[in-house]
Amino acid sequence: MACHKLSIACRELEFLLPEKAxxxxxxxxPDGQGVIPFGCRSGACGTCVIKVLAGAEQLDAMGNDEKDFIEMLGYCSASHRLACQTRLHGAVTIAAAEQASLYTPSSQTPCSLEPKGVKP
Structure with missing residues (x-):
């Protein structure tokens, strides 16, 4: 069975997960507890919103339900996904919610995972 690397930006963590995990x-x-917060595992709570920094093409395509829910939560970027609904098909780098304000893949400057219209 093929395994794929999931890298968590800012924490310098890497995990090998099987195809379609x-x-x-x-x-x-090991060391994976609490890295990506989650609640329901069914795509209904929004707790596991992550930002894909690299390898988006290595993930399942975003379905209409996930897209609609992400937009309902106020996220406007196609790089935002629900970790519980996203399956790996190759190497991916992400920022979990609490990390995304610290890292941007293109500029290495602060960014935000906050929904549009929300001010810290």
Whole structure:
């Protein structure tokens, strides 16, 4: 079975997960507890919103339900995904919610995972 690397930016963590694993499966790996917060695992709570920094093409395509929910939460970028609904098909680098304000892949300057219209 093929395994793929999931890298968590700013924490310098890497996990090897099997083909088609959900990102939230790192919860079962050493050092994986609490890295990606999650609640329902069914795409209904929005707790596991992450920002894909690299390798978006290595993920399942975003379905209409996920897209609509992400937009309902106020996120405007196609790089925002629900970790519990996203399956790996190759190497991916992400920022979990609490990290995204610290890292931007293109400029290495602060960015925000905050929904549009929300001010810290």
């Amino acid at each position: 959900r990102m939230t499966d790192i919860e079962y790996e």
